[in-house]
């Protein structure tokens with residue numbers, strides 16, 4: 343989870359409890375120090391730092407992944423950096439990762455994130471014909487999940503029309519017999535064991551968890567920021583247009599209210615971090631707003647979230663949270 347929420351410390355802690363740890367590569371560079379130059383190089387260095395932090399926590403054991411958003415201007419450089427550092431997998435969405443196989447070696451597992459059978463079909467066709475590769479696993483994000491959404495506003499208003507079980511059926515149709523070989527991972531609203539069991543019963547091989555990890559001791563978000571998630575209920579969650587060019591699900595914060603009332607924030611664009619962002623048109627800088635959220639700045643932060651915030655009532659360690667998931671499994 344970007345920006346700087348799910349990085350080395352959280353990824354390392356998840357791996358130590360038996361999960362796959364994922365580092366979000368977006369927004370790691372020091373924006374102030376790279377005002378004039380050096381954004382790409384600093385992004386690479388900071389990604390290497392986070393990978394090494396995770397490795398030092400786990401003793402270099404366990405599966406470590408890096409998430410790279412397709413919409414990033416420095417997409418290729420981040421993927422290549424992660425591969426050079428020997429990470430086990432690259433997860434890539436927020437756009438279609440059609441060129442991803444061109445930037446990796448054969449050892450690195452590739453996990454695209456999609457929200458429809460149509461998107462998956464395009465990824466499969468391109469990867470097969472151009473690179474002779476198929477995904478090593480596929481993450482299916484449902485319409486209620488956190489962060490950027492691969493759905494239209496109409497679909498988001500009627501999530502039953504594009505629910506995760508429908509996406510699963512579409513994915514299976516696209517994959518045919520191959521669906522037995524490629525693990526499908528559900529990403530939407532997991533906060534407890536019952537959620538996981540529901541997805542396993544549907545036929546998913548695993549889950550990706552976002553929002554619930556924000557309120558862990560190992561998350562990069564400051565305590566002040568975490569408290570907004572603890573206080574929040576489902577009614578505080580809304581969807582707005584992101585400079586990424588996709589709808590994004592967020593907590594209704596003062597920044598969101600200002601944006602919805604048509605106001606534009608004053609900002610400088612130190613580096614055009616998103617391919618899709620037109621700084622003359624967008625109402626705020628998403629990099630700055632996500633960094634503000636990470637620091638707990640309620641006035642100016644953009645607090646990305648999934649729909650399922652009601653069960654998040656306290657900050658726990660990753661160890662406690664995962665033990666809870668495993669214990670409930672044995673009951």
Ligand SMILES: Cc1cc2nc3c(=O)[nH]c(=O)nc-3n(C[C@H](O)[C@H](O)[C@H](O)COP(=O)(O)O)c2cc1C
Nearest residue numbers: 343344366487488489529530531552553646647648
């Ligand atoms: C704060 C936040 C940051 C996120 N950052 C990223 C990101 O950098 N890249 C990405 O592909 N998905 C990102 N996501 C989406 C998650 O990876 C995940 O798929 C989603 O949150 C799952 O739904 P859940 O939050 O309901 O568990 C983010 C989600 C949240 C809530």
